[in-house]
Amino acid sequence: xxxxxxxxxxxxxxxxxxLAGGFLLPAYHQTNVAKVMVxxxxxMGYNIAFGYTGLLSxxxxxxxxxxxxxxxxxxxxxxxxxxxxxxxGIVAGGLAAAVVxxxxxxxxxxxxxxxxxxFAQAGYLTILYNTAWTRGDEGIVIAREARVLMGFxxxxxxxxxxxxxxxxxxxxVLKLWLVRSPTGRVMVAxxxxxxxxxxxxxxxxxxKLAALVISGLYAGxxxxxxxxxxxxxxxxxxxxxxxxxxLLWVLLGGAGTVLGPLVGALLMFYLIDYSSAFTTASLLVVxxxxxxxxxxxxxxxxxxxxxxxxxWLP
Amino acid sequence: xAAVTLLEARGLTRHFGGLKAVDGVDxxxxxxxxxxxxxxxxxxxxxxxxLLCGRVPxxxxxxxxxxxxxxxxxxxxxxxxxxAYTFQITQIFANLTVFDNVALAVQRRGGPLxxxxxxxxxxVGLADRADQIAGTLSYGHQRVLEIAMGLALKPRLxxxxxxxxGLANAEIDTFKALVRQVVPETTVLLIEHNMxxxxxLAERITVLNFGEVLATGTPAAIRANPAxxxxxxxx
Amino acid sequence: xxxxxxxxxxxxxxMVTSAVLALAxxxxxxxxxxxxxxxxxxxxxxxxxxxSAWFVSQWVPGPPAVAFVAALILCPLxxxxxxxxxxxxxxxxxxxxxxxxxxxxxxxxxxxxxAALSFYGPDARPVPAPxxxxxxxxxxxxxxxxxxxxxASALVLLGVWRLLAKSRVGLIMRATQYDRETxxxxxINVDRVYAGVFxxxxxxxxxxxxxxxxxxxAHYLMGTDPLLLSFIVVIIGGLGSLRGTVIAALLIGLSDxxxxxxxxxxxxxxxxxxxxxxxxxxxxxxxxxxxxx
Numbered sequence: 001x002x003x004x005x006x007x008x009x010x011x012x013x014x015x016x017x018x019l020a021g022g023f024l025l026p027a028y029h030q031t032n033v034a035k036v037m038v039x040x041x042x043x044m045g046y047n048i049a050f051g052y053t054g055l056l057s058x059x060x061x062x063x064x065x066x067x068x069x070x071x072x073x074x075x076x077x078x079x080x081x082x083x084x085x086x087x088x089g090i091v092a093g094g095l096a097a098a099v100v101x102x103x104x105x106x107x108x109x110x111x112x113x114x115x116x117x118x119f120a121q122a123g124y125l126t127i128l129y130n131t132a133w134t135r136g137d138e139g140i141v142i143a144r145e146a147r148v149l150m151g152f153x154x155x156x157x158x159x160x161x162x163x164x165x166x167x168x169x170x171x172x173v174l175k176l177w178l179v180r181s182p183t184g185r186v187m188v189a190x191x192x193x194x195x196x197x198x199x200x201x202x203x204x205x206x207x208k209l210a211a212l213v214i215s216g217l218y219a220g221x222x223x224x225x226x227x228x229x230x231x232x233x234x235x236x237x238x239x240x241x242x243x244x245x246x247l248l249w250v251l252l253g254g255a256g257t258v259l260g261p262l263v264g265a266l267l268m269f270y271l272i273d274y275s276s277a278f279t280t281a282s283l284l285v286v287x288x289x290x291x292x293x294x295x296x297x298x299x300x301x302x303x304x305x306x307x308x309x310x311x312w313l314p
Numbered sequence: 315x316a317a318v319t320l321l322e323a324r325g326l327t328r329h330f331g332g333l334k335a336v337d338g339v340d341x342x343x344x345x346x347x348x349x350x351x352x353x354x355x356x357x358x359x360x361x362x363x364x365l366l367c368g369r370v371p372x373x374x375x376x377x378x379x380x381x382x383x384x385x386x387x388x389x390x391x392x393x394x395x396x397x398a399y400t401f402q403i404t405q406i407f408a409n410l411t412v413f414d415n416v417a418l419a420v421q422r423r424g425g426p427l428x429x430x431x432x433x434x435x436x437x438v439g440l441a442d443r444a445d446q447i448a449g450t451l452s453y454g455h456q457r458v459l460e461i462a463m464g465l466a467l468k469p470r471l472x473x474x475x476x477x478x479x480g481l482a483n484a485e486i487d488t489f490k491a492l493v494r495q496v497v498p499e500t501t502v503l504l505i506e507h508n509m510x511x512x513x514x515l516a517e518r519i520t521v522l523n524f525g526e527v528l529a530t531g532t533p534a535a536i537r538a539n540p541a542x543x544x545x546x547x548x549x
Numbered sequence: 550x551x552x553x554x555x556x557x558x559x560x561x562x563x564m565v566t567s568a569v570l571a572l573a574x575x576x577x578x579x580x581x582x583x584x585x586x587x588x589x590x591x592x593x594x595x596x597x598x599x600x601s602a603w604f605v606s607q608w609v610p611g612p613p614a615v616a617f618v619a620a621l622i623l624c625p626l627x628x629x630x631x632x633x634x635x636x637x638x639x640x641x642x643x644x645x646x647x648x649x650x651x652x653x654x655x656x657x658x659x660x661x662x663x664a665a666l667s668f669y670g671p672d673a674r675p676v677p678a679p680x681x682x683x684x685x686x687x688x689x690x691x692x693x694x695x696x697x698x699x700x701a702s703a704l705v706l707l708g709v710w711r712l713l714a715k716s717r718v719g720l721i722m723r724a725t726q727y728d729r730e731t732x733x734x735x736x737i738n739v740d741r742v743y744a745g746v747f748x749x750x751x752x753x754x755x756x757x758x759x760x761x762x763x764x765x766x767a768h769y770l771m772g773t774d775p776l777l778l779s780f781i782v783v784i785i786g787g788l789g790s791l792r793g794t795v796i797a798a799l800l801i802g803l804s805d806x807x808x809x810x811x812x813x814x815x816x817x818x819x820x821x822x823x824x825x826x827x828x829x830x831x832x833x834x835x836x837x838x839x840x841x842x
Contacts, residue, residue, distance in 0.1 A: 035645050103830050110587050110647050111829050114780065118826035121777065122819050129815045182421040189407055189418050196405045199367065200463065201393030201422045244655055251652070281667055287659025291639055294649045294656070 003312045010313075011176055014259060015169050022161045034161045036262075036269050037168040038225045039249070043261030044171050045218020046246035052179055052209040054191030056109075058243050059100060059229040062123040063216040065238025066096040067223025072233030073133060075146045082149040093220015094213050096123075101212040105205055120243055127235045147228055160229045161268030167225050168262070171218060176258050178214070179314055180251025187211050188256070203229035219246075246285060251293045254302030258314050263301055320345040320471060320501050325375035326365055335361040337525035338375070343471065346498030350516035351505045354545065358525040359505045360402060363473050366503075367399040368392045380470065393422070396470030400463070400477065402505070404456045408449030412440055415448050415459055419466035434466040438492065452484045461489070465496060472496065474504040478511050490515055513537075521545070554688035556807070563806020565695045565764070569700035569757045571798035574782035575693050575709060576753030578794045581724040581783065583746045586645055589654040591754055592776025593661035594632060598624045598755025599676075599767035600669045606676045613677035617763070620676070625752040631661075632751030633744045641740060645666060654734050658772075670796070673771075678763035698760045705756060722746060737832035754779075777818075778805070783824040 021033055042064055049055040070092030074080040080088070104115040127134045134140065144155045152159035178184050186207055189197040194204050227233045236242075245268075246261070253264030268289065272282045297304060306313045321343040328336040335358045343349055351359050364370040366377060368389030376385045384392055393399075407415050417431045434443040438458050443451065448459060457477065464472050474493075478486050486508070493502055493515055506512045512519060513535070519536045521528040523545045529536060536542055577591045602620040609616035635657055643649045680697075683690040713719040725732040725742045733739050754775070758767075765771070778801060786797030801821065808817040 056651075058651075069670055096381070103826070106830050110651065111833055112585070113648070114784070115829050118780075118822045118829070122822040122826070125815055125819045125822065129813065129819060179741065182417075182427065185414060185418060185421070188410065188414075191410055192407045193405060195369075196401070196407065198390050199369070199393065199399050199401070199405075200419050200467065201390050203388070203390045247652065281663050283659045283663035283666070287644045287656040287661075287663060290656030291653050291660070292656075294641065294653045295642055298649065 004046065007180075007314055011172060011258065015165075015172065016263070018165050018168070019171070019310065022158065022165060027157050030157050030161050031268065033266075034164040034229065036230060036266050037164040038222050039245075039269070040265040041168050041171040041225070042219050042222035043246040043249040043253075044175050044258075045170055045215045045222065046197075047076050047250045047255065047257075047261050048187075049179070049212050049215035049220065049261070051250055051257070052184065052191060053187040053208060055105075055208060055212060055215075056113055056247075057104075057116040057212070057215075058113045058240070059104075059118075059120030060219055060276065061214070061238050061242035062100065062116075062120040062247055063093045063096050063219035064223040064226075064242055064275060065096065065120075065127065066092040066216075067220030067225075068227045068233050068237055069127065069134065069223075069237070070220065071224035071245040072140055072142060072227040074185065075142055075228070075235075076140050077133065079146075086149075086221070086228060089224025089227070090217055090220045094217040094225060096215045097216020097219070098209070100228070101209045101216075105208050105212070114152055117240065117243070120238075121240065124235060124238050124240070127238055134233075134235065137235055139232060139236070140199050142227060142233065144233045147218060147231060149228070150184060154229050155231060164225065164229060167221060168230075171221070177314060179258060183210075191256075220240075244290075245286075248290055248293075249299070251298070252289065252300055254300030254304070254306070257300070257302040258308065260302045267301075316517045318345040318491075319343070320380060321330060321366065322378040323375065324368065324377075324532040326362070326372060326377065326382075327374040328361055328365055328370060329373060330401045334358075334525045336365060339521060339522070339525070339527055341527065341530075343501055345517075346501055347517045348493065348497055348502045348504070348515050350512045350519045351503060351522060352507070352512060352519060353528070357522040359522055360475060360521060361525075363399070363503065363505060364488055367397050367473055371400070384491045393467065393469075396467075397469040397473065398464040398469035398471070400475060402475035402479070404460050405454055405455065406448045406459050406463070408447075410448055411444065412446050412448050412459060413444040413449065416462055416466050416501035419463045423468055431466070435460055437465070437495075438470060439488070454481055457481060458485070458489075460474075463490075465500075471503065474502065474506075476505050476507060478506065478508050486511060554686075555810070557686075558689060558691075559807045559810035560803060561691060561695070561806075562697050562710035565761075565802075566806055567799045567802025568699040569761045570775070570778055570782055570802050571706060571795050572702050572757035572760070573754045574779040574786070574794050574798050575706065576750035576757075576793060577779045578783045578786070578791070579611075579709075579753075579827035580747055580750035583645065583722055583791075584645060584743050586640060586642075586747070587647070587654070588747075588750065589651055589776070590635070590657040590661060591750065591779060592772030592774075593658050593665075594628050594751040594754040594772075595775045596767075596772035597631065597661060597760045598629045598758030598767060599762040599765075599771060600665050600769065601627050601755070602696070602759045603669070603674050603676050603763045603767045614679035617676070617679035617759075620759050621756070628755035629748035633748040636744045636747040641743065645743075662769055662772070668769075669769055670695060671769065673766040673768040675766045676762045692764075694763060698764070701760060702757070705753075706735040709753070711769060713791065718745075742835050777822065781821055784825050784829055 025033060046060050067089035071085040071089030074085040074088055075082065087268055090227055100116060100119045104112055107115055128136050147154040154160055154163060186202050186314065189202055190207055198204050249264035250261055252268060253260030272285050275285050276282060299307060319342050323339060323341040325337040326336055331382065339362060349487060352360055359371060365372050372385055372427060376383060379397065411430060416434050417427055420430045420434060421427050432441060435444055440459060440462060451459060461477060478489055516533055519533055520530045521536060521542050528545055529542050531541045556619045571698055573595055577588060580586050580588050581813040589840060601624040605620040605623055609619045639653050640650055643653060678694045680694060684693050684696060725737060725739055729739055782797045782801050783794060786793030805817060
């Protein structure tokens, strides 16, 4: 088996498992996994910027929020169908990333982190400020009748699961193709040594901007899907915490690995879900996980696996 | 030899605060030559080539390359025009494979990626290490990889910043053979401290001192130049 | 009330904000200036100061003034100890690598928030002011305590400045800031300096919070705004510059007071956040200082 076949086999097997889950999982877990797949898509986008290109953004909630509100407000206020609204959400995520990137990518490292954080904070406050459109803190609950895609009721368990899976699968395949392409190689080169990449003839600014926009498209798609599948569009989903969570999932699963975001999101989701049975201290779980990861496992689960045994893992 | 001028710098200047790192340098490179840049430590050699390849912005003066003004062109676009630079301190992608390091250079100019990368590795004798992580190579091999990346760009001008630093004698011989192989398709400008390498390879030599050109000429002329002797010996 | 006195009131409110903000921001600035650490948990040190002040006000019997003085001493020390611990257990082990420390302090932020939520609860609770008298101006009466806050803050800032500029401790700090390795070679215990600076930064944030808590109630989420404002102040003032920080705190505090009086506070925050992002992009040295990030 060549490396390429092995790589595709592993990733398609994961998708097959998730597909089987749609038929085998009990309703409660079906909803959870559907949510995890949408959030993992968001995290995959984050990983393209952070894990592969080395752009540690603290402002991705803005892109997620752009997708969420872009789609949600169109459905709610303009009566647009779920399909076009989702497309608009994707575009909104990419646009937000382009605008932020054009400015923020003039900075590097810590300044980049703070600038992205500030832009996202400004976006979050804007949502709170325009209560007439966004209903502020309370958020918009999208009516069930509006959440219909090609005849399927997105609020029902099964269609929701499969739309989530479809989104995730598309994101996964695209990402796998991207990171194994020459473009992906340049992204990694920028992460590893920007000056060297520049002297090989690559424009760091343009390449990083492209990576950030792709990342924003993922975030926008996930945001739009989240709003349409779960029917809630709220400011808390665009708050700083939603910039930190994808970072956490990616760190946990393994930055710069294709499947890491899924592993991280799945584990973290169930860790919080499980721990909430005997403690309400969910923030503690997030905080402790962040600290422990940077201290003891900066490469995350799949990153460590790759270092030790699975050298071929993309 | 009625040489065609590939690169032409006029009045090139770069000061860092009060330090005149490069101060009004005129410099010509003939197409296809091997040109060495020498001078005492701190003479401004690295700053000068950094101006040529665009890593450091020019404060005054002009650079023309292959007939076009590139003074304000950003570094990555100069690479596209055919100027390649290899770093003084090895700057490979330490966490990527040897193959990926060279492939990054090959894919910049297009062409069959896999075949060209293998060929480029073959040429420098790293083919059997293609899948090794570059950071685990020996120091000598890392220097060779650095040069291989420059060569894989198939540049018109290859700038080598102290390429033989830290290499063993056998490795230096391989390096010299490699450089002779690439001319005249590629013009070579090298900064070098090892005088044996300079005298052996270079067709012309430029001596920099305190940011200014002290002398330019053939190796024999440079050797005989009293000003150069004073700078090097008498200080 | 006519416009003039109204503006005066807004400016006086702005002075109080400025005073407290300057203390918190100087803490953040010191930590960044000397340790090169961007402490995202700084707002939580502020929050811990306020919350612990409430606990002290509950435990210490007698008149509010006694409890308040106790809080003024104990809470900054308590928070400084937590900060020093965080430095030794986490930041030091990360070798102060910038991006890793930011992620770690984000983690710390959540841990501290959760701790406050678990031990203190979700309610906002007031702490009684040590004294209550009003200064009667021709147009309105003004809280004497608020004026005292401004004075106290100015005193503390003066103390910090003396500590940095005139004392041996300050010299050691500046030496460490200048070059960590050389400082080590000269026998300076860099680890202790770092723990000390982080503790000082946390302590200043806590002190600011104790001063403000009689005016603004203690709540487990109250750290977000001071963090954001401190960031804004430190970035506009130029990181690591004490004078720049104080000037920027005055500027931000006063304009925040005025803008929040006349416009919606959220809009003021949006403008301020965007402003700071743009300053970082186009003038990373800050409006008054030298390049820092």
